[in-house]
Amino acid sequence: MMLTTFATVVAGLLGAGLLLMGGSAIARPRGLAGFGIPDAQVDDPGLRPWLRVKGLRELAPGAFVFALMLTATPSVLGWYLIVFAAVPAGDALVVLRSGGPKATAYGVHAATSAVMLATGICLLV
Secondary structure, three states: OHHHHHHHHHHHHHHHHHHHHHHHHHHOHHHHHHHOOOOOOOOOOOOHHHHHHHHHHHHHHHHHHHHHHHHOOHHHHHHHHHHHOHHHHHHHHHHHHOOOOHHHHHHHHHHHHHHHHHHHHHHHO
């Protein structure tokens, strides 16, 4: 029971982080310069809409975490986190294949994926 409570709190923190990142990306797309893609011209007006798309991509799953916390069992939330962990893992691969900083790929994206996986597994136990 205590593990489920802890994992649910971590899931809420992940959801809040997604909402904060998504909102920030929509309001201030230049702030995504640290996303890890080298030579991304965040001042280019043609790129800003794509950065906002990334923001929306963060908002929706963040809100979905809270919807599941309110309406579903912990195991449903756990499976969602396990499946959704593929997104930051994919982000890490994109950063690495783009020649981006390994610290960002592993320290931000891969670490987020690992936390999501661990949290999801804890919710299934």
